[in-house]
Amino acid sequence: MRSCPACGAEYTDKAVVCSDCQASLVEGPAASTSATVELVRWERVYGPPDQVAALMLQGVLEAEEIPVRVEASTMAAYGALRSSLKAEAWGALLVPAERAEEATRLIDEYLEGIDADPSPADDADADG
Ligand SMILES: [Zn+2]
Incomplete structure (x- = not known):
């Protein structure tokens, strides 16, 4: 083989x-190229509707120093993932189990922020 x-x-x-x-x-x-693979228990905290949402929320969590794994259910690299047929979401966001509660809260807060009225982006305070 x-x-x-x-x-x-x-x-x-x-x-x-x-x-x-x-x-x-x-x-x-x-063979695993890295000898320092730690056994992390990943827990699914959110099912993003698309890749853009997945990457945005990954950024939100990583800003809080929470490691994030993004898994697309459409990825066929590991053979037939029959379970993906049941998943309506684009994929899944996974974080280490001990950070799952914190991550869920951050995602909730972030999603609530999207629903709220956005503040004007073109502020008079120019960059530079
Ligand atoms: Zn290959």
């Missing part, structure tokens, strides 16, 4: 390069 060192996809011995990222395949299962 061969595997792609970049994305971890597995191939038969006949394959030479990864069809996804054109990386040269290596023998055996994909």
